[in-house]
Amino acid sequence: MNTPDIFVATCDLAGQVKGRGAPGEAYGSVLRSGLGWVPANLGISAFGSIAPGSAFGSTGDLRLMPDEATEITISDGPATTRLRVLVADQTQADGTDWDCCPRTFLRRAINDFREQTGLRVIATFEHEFVLEGLPQSAPFSLRRHLDADPFGPDLLRLLTDCGLAPENWLPEYGANQFEITVEPSDPLTAADRAVLLRELVRDLAIRRGLRASFAPLQEPNGTGTGVHVHISLVDDGGNPVLLDANRPGRLSEVGSRFSAGILRHAEALTAWTAPSPVSFMRLAPDRWSAGGIFLAERNREALLRICPTSSAGGSAPERQFNLEYRAADATANPWLTLGVLLRAGMSGIVGGDEYPEPDVFPETAGPAELKDVPRLPATLQDALLALEKDQSVRSWFHPDLLATYLAVKRHELAHVAALDDAARIKAVSDVY
Ligand code: GLU
Numbered sequence: 456m457n458t459p460d461i462f463v464a465t466c467d468l469a470g471q472v473k474g475r476g477a478p479g480e481a482y483g484s485v486l487r488s489g490l491g492w493v494p495a496n497l498g499i500s501a502f503g504s505i506a507p508g509s510a511f512g513s514t515g516d517l518r519l520m521p522d523e524a525t526e527i528t529i530s531d532g533p534a535t536t537r538l539r540v541l542v543a544d545q546t547q548a549d550g551t552d553w554d555c556c557p558r559t560f561l562r563r564a565i566n567d568f569r570e571q572t573g574l575r576v577i578a579t580f581e582h583e584f585v586l587e588g589l590p591q592s593a594p595f596s597l598r599r600h601l602d603a604d605p606f607g608p609d610l611l612r613l614l615t616d617c618g619l620a621p622e623n624w625l626p627e628y629g630a631n632q633f634e635i636t637v638e639p640s641d642p643l644t645a646a647d648r649a650v651l652l653r654e655l656v657r658d659l660a661i662r663r664g665l666r667a668s669f670a671p672l673q674e675p676n677g678t679g680t681g682v683h684v685h686i687s688l689v690d691d692g693g694n695p696v697l698l699d700a701n702r703p704g705r706l707s708e709v710g711s712r713f714s715a716g717i718l719r720h721a722e723a724l725t726a727w728t729a730p731s732p733v734s735f736m737r738l739a740p741d742r743w744s745a746g747g748i749f750l751a752e753r754n755r756e757a758l759l760r761i762c763p764t765s766s767a768g769g770s771a772p773e774r775q776f777n778l779e780y781r782a783a784d785a786t787a788n789p790w791l792t793l794g795v796l797l798r799a800g801m802s803g804i805v806g807g808d809e810y811p812e813p814d815v816f817p818e819t820a821g822p823a824e825l826k827d828v829p830r831l832p833a834t835l836q837d838a839l840l841a842l843e844k845d846q847s848v849r850s851w852f853h854p855d856l857l858a859t860y861l862a863v864k865r866h867e868l869a870h871v872a873a874l875d876d877a878a879r880i881k882a883v884s885d886v887y
């Protein structure tokens with residue numbers, strides 16, 4: 456068989472996977488010196504046009520330097536074309552870091568987290584998506600699971616073959632909605648897997664005559680489609696440090712301080728984690744997405760949910776215990792999503808009195824107890840304004856990256872400004 460061709464991939468500010476291909480024979484040289492790339496790509500919106508105000512114009516050249524550890528081979532049975540895909544950093548021409556590369560942003564956040572807290576992060580992205588082209592069926596039903604055959608088993612095999620470690624594949628609540636989870640890992644692997652998983656799902660759906668959509672909504676009153684980011688912390692010896700059975704919600708002091716950082720910067724964070732013109736229609740109370748800025752035990756309306764543990768079969772709780780950030784969706788870049796969550800959590804851990812420990816709402820807290828929790832931004836416009844006002848969050852980014860991000864997001868808002876809700880949702884769903 457011929458050597459499969461290669462594709463070297465990055466993920467842009469609109470969360471879209473881009474890159475360049477080369478013949479399989481060039482594999483060795485591409486691994487050594489990468490492929491050419493342009494900074495201007497960061498200034499392109501989800502709808503495909505260059506955002507006015509982008510910091511990157513007609514000049515400048517970069518390299519896409521592949522990370523060998525990320526390589527996957529996409530194939531769909533022996534008769535199909537195979538393609539080796541590698542995830543890359545965008546670097547300067549000499550291979551050194553480029554300050555505006557989203558993957559580099561996460562790598563640096565991971566290193567700083569370790570240096571400043573002495574802790575390591577374990578993470579995973581849980582993805583929901585809608586499979587268009589299947590019959591209607593009941594939420595969570597075996598019927599829906601069977602209707603997705605052979606897509607479901609083929610997806611599990613593909614993800615396993617690609618080393619993405621699938622965990623659960625399930626029919627979800629929303630119309631034609633499914634969910635796929637993968638095993639927790641180090642944070643860079645988790646975000647790389649999220650980048651690749653979305654493309655693998657979309658590609659397999661096309662091959663099976665279906666269409667997969669990761670857009671946050673399909674219709675104004677429909678169920679939301681989210682990405683939930685699960686995070687736990689371990690010490691240098693790999694021992695979990697989030698659980699303390701004697702504290703509210705069983706959340707340790709370091710877990711509480713980590714949460715304080717995320718809650719404190721939540722409004723600005725959502726500008727990175729739920730960044731499409733329709734993302735904030737999903738993030739409302741009574742949608743089981745994230746209905747407010749609060750930390751709660753096992754509550755699917757919380758921005759930060761303390762997840763349950765199970766003792767069935769004698770499992771120990773410490774390694775299962777994790778925090779779930781629920782206000783993300785697949786219009787966001789996974790490297791930036793996880794990077795800002797780590798930076799915010801780290802601010803809480805090292806920030807002392809400036810980050811008081813937050814309330815942990817118990818599972819029993821109802822609407823009366825939760826009525827005063829702060830709201831999430833109502834729109835992407837509001838989230839972008841919150842980002843501009845949050846000096847700490849701003850300081851995490853190179854000014855060119857921040858300016859270009861704001862320009863891209865405002866260009867996307869302008870693109871759909873004249874549309875009604877249903878048309879705006881469709882415009883976003885068409886590109887995600
Ligand atoms: N579909 C919900 C969302 O928009 C999540 C439901 C669940 O908890 O899995 O985030």
Ligand code: MG
Pocket residue numbers: 583627634
């Ligand atoms: Mg779900």
